[in-house]
Amino acid sequence: MSVIKRMSGFQPTAADRTRLINPFRVMDVLERARQLESTGVDIVHLEVGEPDFATAPQIVAAGMRALQQGHTAYTPAAGLPALRERIARFYADHHGVSVDPSRILVTPGASGALVLASNLLLNAGDTVLMPDPSYPCNRNYVHLVGGKAVLIPPAFPGRPAPTVAQLESVYDSSVKGLWLASPANPTGAVIHDSDVQALSAWASGRGVHMLMDEIYQGLDYADTASSWRAMGNLPTALGYNPDNLIVNSFSKYFGMTGWRVGWLVVPQALAATANILAQNLFIAAPTPAQHAALRAFDEDVVEVLEQRRAAFQQRRDFLCDALRSVGFSLPWQAEGAFYCYAGIERFADDSEAFCRMLLEDHGVAVTPGTDFGDHDANHYVRFAFTGALPRLQQAAERLQRALA
Numbered sequence: 001m002s003v004i005k006r007m008s009g010f011q012p013t014a015a016d017r018t019r020l021i022n023p024f025r026v027m028d029v030l031e032r033a034r035q036l037e038s039t040g041v042d043i044v045h046l047e048v049g050e051p052d053f054a055t056a057p058q059i060v061a062a063g064m065r066a067l068q069q070g071h072t073a074y075t076p077a078a079g080l081p082a083l084r085e086r087i088a089r090f091y092a093d094h095h096g097v098s099v100d101p102s103r104i105l106v107t108p109g110a111s112g113a114l115v116l117a118s119n120l121l122l123n124a125g126d127t128v129l130m131p132d133p134s135y136p137c138n139r140n141y142v143h144l145v146g147g148k149a150v151l152i153p154p155a156f157p158g159r160p161a162p163t164v165a166q167l168e169s170v171y172d173s174s175v176k177g178l179w180l181a182s183p184a185n186p187t188g189a190v191i192h193d194s195d196v197q198a199l200s201a202w203a204s205g206r207g208v209h210m211l212m213d214e215i216y217q218g219l220d221y222a223d224t225a226s227s228w229r230a231m232g233n234l235p236t237a238l239g240y241n242p243d244n245l246i247v248n249s250f251s252k253y254f255g256m257t258g259w260r261v262g263w264l265v266v267p268q269a270l271a272a273t274a275n276i277l278a279q280n281l282f283i284a285a286p287t288p289a290q291h292a293a294l295r296a297f298d299e300d301v302v303e304v305l306e307q308r309r310a311a312f313q314q315r316r317d318f319l320c321d322a323l324r325s326v327g328f329s330l331p332w333q334a335e336g337a338f339y340c341y342a343g344i345e346r347f348a349d350d351s352e353a354f355c356r357m358l359l360e361d362h363g364v365a366v367t368p369g370t371d372f373g374d375h376d377a378n379h380y381v382r383f384a385f386t387g388a389l390p391r392l393q394q395a396a397e398r399l400q401r402a403l404a
């Protein structure tokens with residue numbers, strides 16, 4: 001018998017707001033896929049949004065060097081000064097935008113940047129507008145600080161961002177944020193410059209903070225001339241209003257998911273407050289990982305990353321063609337990131353049941369649209385082309401067999 005008696009009548013309970021947080025369905029898919037694999041079933045993984053490439057060797061070496069040199073203590077809360085300066089130089093070199101390093105906070109991944117932003121910007125009762133579908137955690141960050149996330153369905157399937165008319169139609173004085181991503185998860189869609197400009201103008205006109213998550217920047221496939229290497233004129237929402245907030249990360253293009261380093265660019269007027277919040281929320285992002293990230297912008301590393309981008313592009317081309325030929329609809333152009341958001345209306349009206357069927361009966365793991373929003377979510381699934389081409393070919397054959 002336990003020597004510590006349970007206090008009579010006390011039941012541990014989580015806070016009410018935790019009930020507002022949806023579980024990640026993709027994690028259920030992954031868990032079930034792993035169970036099946038443990039019984040010898042071969043599963044092609046198209047569910048998880050994580051590049052399959054290991055971190056570039058030069059970045060790994062820089063991380064190891066940092067550890068060997070004893071860089072294991074906290075950095076300042078906003079990050080290593082050298083890294084903040086390097087990120088500022090990146091905005092100057094690649095985007096032609098001048099950002100003072102004091103506006104850049106290095107965070108534990110883009111996730112840390114989003115937590116910091118929600119705490120920085122929102123009062124209880126404030127509303128944040130975001131597209132439906134969009135990255136599921138964003139709603140939850142807003143809910144956790146007592147805000148309300150309002151998801152705006154696409155004006156038509158395939159439209160990467162809400163229109164200004166849609167924003168106006170839902171605007172009231174509680175609206176304090178417009179959160180977008182380009183390229184986006186789950187659609188891979190890129191918001192084109194003229195739309196970013198119009199949305200940015202609307203937000204500043206209405207006194208609404210616009211936050212753009214640019215985590216998939218660099219992973220774009222529409223126009224090779226605007227690739228990372230061409231430099232100088234990569235689009236960023238900062239170019240349209242210096243007070244727009246920017247989330248970015250070393251996780252995706254730079255292939256450093258597990259290192260946990262990202263960043264947030266804030267308006268100068270909020271930099272000091274953001275710094276105080278960062279001290280309290282995280283103390284700092286991981287120190288060896290920040291030293292490693294410093295290496296990520298160097299030309300020899302970018303060369304490796306560009307080869308990987310080319311591989312993603314090849315996978316994207318293959319998968320989109322294969323999905324179309326099996327009968328999926330693809331209203332969103334997968335111009336970036338590593339996702340296709342595919343319509344299953346020819347096959348089913350229940351995306352979770354459809355995903356279960358593909359996993360259990362055909363060994364293909366994909367994510368139901370219901371992870372990303374409410375609007376017509378049962379007619380979509382997300383395919384992540386993060387696996388190698390031969391595995392995608394296998395997936396295509398299995399889909400053909402399952403659905404033809």
Ligand SMILES: Cc1ncc(COP(=O)(O)O)c(C=O)c1O
Pocket residue numbers: 049108109110111112135181184185213215248249250251257261262
């Ligand atoms: C749009 C978007 N933002 C943020 C994140 C979180 O990224 P990080 O690993 O940098 O925390 C993800 C992860 O998939 C994402 O898709």
